[in-house]
Amino acid sequence: MQFISTRGGTLGAYSDVLLEGLAPNGGLAVPELLPQFTNDDLERWRPLDYAGLATEVLALFATDIPRDDLEQLTAHAYGGGRFASEDVVPLQKLDAQLTLVGLSEGPTLAFKDMAMQYLGQTLDYVLAKRDRVLNVLGATSGDTGSAAEHALRGRERVSVFMLSPQGRMSAFQRAQMYSLQDENVHNIAVKGVFDDCQNLVKRLAEDIDFKRGNNIGAVNSINFGRISAQIAYYVWAWLRATDELSADARDGFEVSFAVPSGNFGNILSGLYAKLMGLPVRKLVLAVNENNVLDEFFRTGFYRPRNAENTLATSSPSMDVSRASNLERFVFELLGRDGGRTAAAWSELAETGEIDLSVAQHTFEPLFGIVSGTSTHADRLATIRGVHDASGVTIDPHTADGVKVAREHLEDGVPMLVLETAKPQKFADTISEALGSPVDVDAETQALLDAPQRVVELDDDEQLLRDFIAERVLR
Template sequence: MRYVSTRGGIEPVSFSQAVMMGLATDGGLLLPESFPQIDEATLKQWAGLSFIELAVEVMYPFVGEDISRQELVDLVERSYASFTHPEVTPVVELGPLKILELFHGPTAAFKDVALQFLGNLFELLLERSGGRLNILGATSGDTGSAAIYGVRGQERIDIFILHPKGRVSPIQERQMTTVLDANVHNIAITGTFDDGQRIVKALFNDLEFKSEYTLGAVNSINWARILAQVVYYFYAWGRVSGGDVNHPVTFSVPTGNFGDIFAGYVAKRMGLPIERLILATNRNDILSRFVNSGVYSTGTVHPTISPSMDIQISSNFERYLYYLMDENPAAVKALMEQMNSEGRLEVPEEKRVEVNRLFYAAAVSEEETQSQIRETYEQTGYILDPHTAVGVHAARAFPGAVCLATAHPAKFGAAVKEAIGVESEPPPSLQGLMEKEARCAVLDADAAVIKAYMKSTLAN
């Protein structure tokens, strides 16, 4: 399997090269040249596999040239050993509503599914090459802590994570800043998540700096993150359908950066019977506006009770755009250049119709989010976190949909308590965080400032 850029400016690269490159050197995102096609007999067989077994089967066609099957088995087993549920990503049924719980990893968020794997993958590749890696990432809340827990203490890796000061939940902040390993560097920027994402892309596009300091990506611009997330779509389908290939499933995905829902799109392209993908946003609705109008245009970032979705520029959207534009990198490059210069892009009407054949989109208000938390709790006793509540509310017109639960409700205790009067009992990984020692630099949201900080830190 070889990987190409959405903008067509690089020669195809191997899986290992794609993982270590992160963002393509032409500014685009990396994608496989083709998707393996899964036939009905294989789908039926996969429906009965454990999560660990299934992860190996789903991932192997994408990595097989670079990583042996046994190495992949070892990677997968090591990556999910820290999850507290034996199924890793169980499906909970609440009457017709089905919840795919993705928060049983060490930081109680769905990002653990991908970042535990990516951290171990980085370690394997660096041991082979004898090299070092400096990870640079931006987080709207959960990516940072999951990435940090994936690589903390590793000898060949330093990690720099930017988060918007005061715009993540207190627990999300403490999950990052209380990790005091010498290779972990937390930076609170005086700006928004989009500012952090812009800085990360600017430094990755500074090819001299990227090469000299061997930058690596943990944001969902890294293809390996998308690949790991594809697995739980197949897993959930198997649990819900019992392996009946004539049983399509609709998934509702709370999303801001388009990575999690793009993994569902990949699963669909591979042959998984997905009927619809519900794209659920909060009031930061650039993605839902695109699905409903064909126009992708930036606006103001509004702080909400679902802060991990407080995003206006969705870094994975370009990957979907590549397929929407018939895998034409010149068309994608032109659209992204228009986006950069004008703050908007628009696809032709026939393309918008194509989008609507698979995607349904809804923007959910703060009041609707809190009402959904309260309603679900009163009817079932189950506590939704605010992001999952956005997905559940968006799926109200789709009985039987599988809603992705992206975080444990205890990570957003204040919002949950306001909705239902009580907080969720925190899992062991979240207990005592607010009393621990913390370490964090506060810097301007400026690429030159971050670059200088990284150079100074790595020189010590």
């Protein structure tokens, strides 16, 4: 399989785009053709464990990696006790209509582990094959950073430079990242918001000389390796949700997914799963008060906000006003036309917005994406309501997903809500919602008390360039 840029041009095979990050023309890597699977494939995959299913899904994209090697990579990523649940991704009913898809069983208690554990294994494999090193440059609004660092820490061929918005993450999120003392991990707290961090990463990634001279790559959701790995858990969730149906009843049986969304990578994987053949009725995009994506899917106008107008909320991992992966969606919306996509992003750079309202009517029937916004009051009420009704405590981002999911329920169509993190990562909000302090176990307290290793930098591109150039692997 070959990959192309959303702005035109061929990029190479799967292993090539794993290492490249942004395309040279500033676009994102996408498959030249989306692979397809059938109901017979789904039934053949049904008995597999999670690692086995991931191998089947990833093999559709990673055609340049030998099958035996890919099986070993997924076995190492999803086996060996790395995930708390034996199923890796357990499903749990919240009520008669909603089911929680447990994506937070990994080492950093967030859904980012699902892709990052695989990506860590695969990067090591590709770099060893090519006798190369890679300096990963990324930005995080909370969970990507810790998942990446825990997947890549201590590796000889990889170093990590992770930008995070100073003071914008929870204490637990900061501790998970900043307490790491590995020499190949560099935490950089930027004075700004997540979008400022992301903009710095993009500017350096678009500088081809700097990027190649310093072996710069990416592991945030612009890396297609993460997108491809996330497709597997949509397939897994559909299989488990239909296990009790007869073979005839589950052929083409549709479910809906509700997805808390920040950078649009998680729900994009669901869209790809749908376009590849998974019977999905709706993809419900849930955002917080930074509701740029909700506005886009309701109106067709994409108007990213600046840093001053990006709010700090109680679901901080979704405090994003400029979603990188939306470009991949727009590429699909515009008929997979790289020229039209490049023109749209040029218009965005010039005017600060894109008007796709003429195509807006295609959003729901063609792609099945609907959307909604959740506020602080909504997530508190949802956390409290779910806890009172089921005894299950959900984190604030998952609460956003549950709240918006309930606005899009349909009779006879199961609604699967993707869990994004464990609640202990956001103890203050959980305490506020439930009206009582959250018990902090000894392990969590030790993490919070551990020495932290982080460098604070202004939102200054040259300062960041100098910092990285002095510390990269060569």
